[in-house]
Amino acid sequence: MKIKTTYYCQNCGTQYSKWMGQCTVCKQWNTIVEEVVSKKEVKSGIKPGQSKPVKLSEIDTTEEYRIPTQNEELDRVLGGGIVPGSVILLGGEPGIGKSTLMLQVALGLPFKTLYISGEESPKQIRMRAGRIGIDSGQMSLLFETNVQKILHNLYKEQPGIIIIDSIQTLHTDVIDSSAGSISQIRESAAEIIKYAKQTNTPVFIIGHINKEGQIAGPKILEHMVDTVLQFEGDRNHLFRILRAQKNRFGATHEIGIFEMYAKGLREIKNPSKLLLTSHDTALSGTAIAVAVEGIRPLLVEVQALVGPAVYGTPQRTTTGYDIKRLHMILAVLEKRVGIKLSGKDVFLNITGGIRIDDPGIDLAVAAAILSSNNDVAVSSQWIFIGELGLTGEVRPVTRIEQRISEAAKLGFERVFVSKYNKVNPENFSIEINGIAEIKDLKYLMS
Numbered sequence: 001m002k003i004k005t006t007y008y009c010q011n012c013g014t015q016y017s018k019w020m021g022q023c024t025v026c027k028q029w030n031t032i033v034e035e036v037v038s039k040k041e042v043k044s045g046i047k048p049g050q051s052k053p054v055k056l057s058e059i060d061t062t063e064e065y066r067i068p069t070q071n072e073e074l075d076r077v078l079g080g081g082i083v084p085g086s087v088i089l090l091g092g093e094p095g096i097g098k099s100t101l102m103l104q105v106a107l108g109l110p111f112k113t114l115y116i117s118g119e120e121s122p123k124q125i126r127m128r129a130g131r132i133g134i135d136s137g138q139m140s141l142l143f144e145t146n147v148q149k150i151l152h153n154l155y156k157e158q159p160g161i162i163i164i165d166s167i168q169t170l171h172t173d174v175i176d177s178s179a180g181s182i183s184q185i186r187e188s189a190a191e192i193i194k195y196a197k198q199t200n201t202p203v204f205i206i207g208h209i210n211k212e213g214q215i216a217g218p219k220i221l222e223h224m225v226d227t228v229l230q231f232e233g234d235r236n237h238l239f240r241i242l243r244a245q246k247n248r249f250g251a252t253h254e255i256g257i258f259e260m261y262a263k264g265l266r267e268i269k270n271p272s273k274l275l276l277t278s279h280d281t282a283l284s285g286t287a288i289a290v291a292v293e294g295i296r297p298l299l300v301e302v303q304a305l306v307g308p309a310v311y312g313t314p315q316r317t318t319t320g321y322d323i324k325r326l327h328m329i330l331a332v333l334e335k336r337v338g339i340k341l342s343g344k345d346v347f348l349n350i351t352g353g354i355r356i357d358d359p360g361i362d363l364a365v366a367a368a369i370l371s372s373n374n375d376v377a378v379s380s381q382w383i384f385i386g387e388l389g390l391t392g393e394v395r396p397v398t399r400i401e402q403r404i405s406e407a408a409k410l411g412f413e414r415v416f417v418s419k420y421n422k423v424n425p426e427n428f429s430i431e432i433n434g435i436a437e438i439k440d441l442k443y444l445m446s
Contacts, residue, residue, distance in 0.1 A: 008182040070108040079250020085200040091215040092231035107134040114159035118145040118169030147172040166206040237353025254294035272299035275352040285372030289364030290403035297406035304368035305347040320350030336392030360397035362388035381413040396421040
């Protein structure tokens, strides 16, 4: 039999009939590789089902039943729990804690779960479970990478929830290419998803990521599943953040926060207290902001360091903040406030190793930069909430009442917000100061 081959882009999964130097879809160079795609006629073990059209008026619109995972942070990100029959893809860097999180979930569920591992041996997983300190409960372990054998065990065991670690290690007899290839990942995932939908069994799939931070394999894999979760964080820090990049059964703006410690991952119920640094003395270059991730207000500390350019060309470095937004804020401060920053190095850091994309912390970033530049400490009892516009105005932000309430709850004395945010000071136990333009903040740093 003649072997059939084709060419796939390893970055986006686009198929080509011949080799090309650059992918015409994702514009990446040298990512197109040849793969064997000849299919065999094998029985996958999937039982044929019958389907028929249903009238729109006959469809039940009551809220979908969700399975709680006993993990409040994971349930928050999923939208309240696991929807039966859903397929959830979890991605993240190596060593970030994906397998630990899924093992904790499997050990904590009160019904039968099956953990399928293609990377670690059963002994390694048993040792990790011992460190976590949770009774094994209803969890079973299967060390297998062949999809047909996995499906055979699934029909035999009929678990309530399935966890696969990881999709890149699976291979199906339908495709004659090696495990981890584009075609193998696509076909293996398709068979698992088909089983999940036919049996109404939820499936967690752990996936590797590439050097760009995207889930490895064809981009179509993210379209095939119902939910895509990203587990992120700095391995040198304790905190981990779980984000939903796609969720067919809930919102994508919620985050879950965990802390890595010796026994696994601990849920952080009140992250604001942990993300703030305690100082014995007032230090310049720090300001506290209230960011909103989903519906959760989060107090974060912004640290800035401004100094003369050592190597001639000024450096701009950020950790946990968008570098392009920093450039914009520096330009606004130089143009509207009159501070010369073009010849100085500027380093910005969001403490705790987390990343904040909320523009509502712009005012705190500007305050930290002004504080470091003038070497004048900002009071640790002050909070800054506001978005900075190109004209220098402090723009209003969403959920201002929640942000102020969170600051008041933690005992802060004074909050600076946009003058255009409609807030009634009588409703809060904290002093509220409205700022119209960024230059109004300058006198605080003098």
